[in-house]
Amino acid sequence: MNSTKKQKFEYSGKLEEYQLYKKNTYTKYEVDKYSLYQNYLYKRAMFGLKSLNNDELEKICNHKKKRITMVHRKAQRVLNVAKQKKVISITNNFFKTLFPNSSFTESLLDNSETDYKFRNNLNFKDLNINKDEIISTFIDEGVLPKNFLSLKQDPNQLPRLKYAN
Numbered sequence: 001m002n003s004t005k006k007q008k009f010e011y012s013g014k015l016e017e018y019q020l021y022k023k024n025t026y027t028k029y030e031v032d033k034y035s036l037y038q039n040y041l042y043k044r045a046m047f048g049l050k051s052l053n054n055d056e057l058e059k060i061c062n063h064k065k066k067r068i069t070m071v072h073r074k075a076q077r078v079l080n081v082a083k084q085k086k087v088i089s090i091t092n093n094f095f096k097t098l099f100p101n102s103s104f105t106e107s108l109l110d111n112s113e114t115d116y117k118f119r120n121n122l123n124f125k126d127l128n129i130n131k132d133e134i135i136s137t138f139i140d141e142g143v144l145p146k147n148f149l150s151l152k153q154d155p156n157q158l159p160r161l162k163y164a165n
Contacts, residue, residue, distance in 0.1 A: 048072030083120040
């Protein structure tokens with residue numbers, strides 16, 4: 001019996017209407033719009049020293065490890081505040097729509113401050129926060145450089161000009 005690709009990957013007969021991806025039997029993956037260096041800086045800010053492999057950890061000096069850790073801590077503080085602000089805006093809109101004339105709603109809207117001691121454990125998916133929003137927040141707060149979006153490769157890896165004496 002001679003089998004063709006159509007027989008292997010597509011239903012025929014009564015089950016043909018249940019075929020999800022008819023004529024498209026390949027998977028199209030999401031492509032990240034950021035360069036390798038931009039993703040490296042982003043992951044280093046998000047995950048700190050855990051984003052580096054063992055070879056890189058052995059090569060870098062203690063001062064750079066300390067600096068990466070400090071940037072990571074600042075990034076986590078910034079993310080915590082951003083997540084709190086998102087939760088506050090969601091709850092404020094919720095109470096405004098359900099209880100517009102309530103005194104409780106008015107007092108809640110007046111006292112919408114973030115608490116630096118409170119740790120927000122909600123994930124980004126639940127809060128509808130994507131990578132672009134995180135990156136723009138990091139740029140605004142100084143966690144990532146201002147020219148982050150124009151960086152395509154590590155400027156320290158570019159060839160240097162040698163000056164004649």
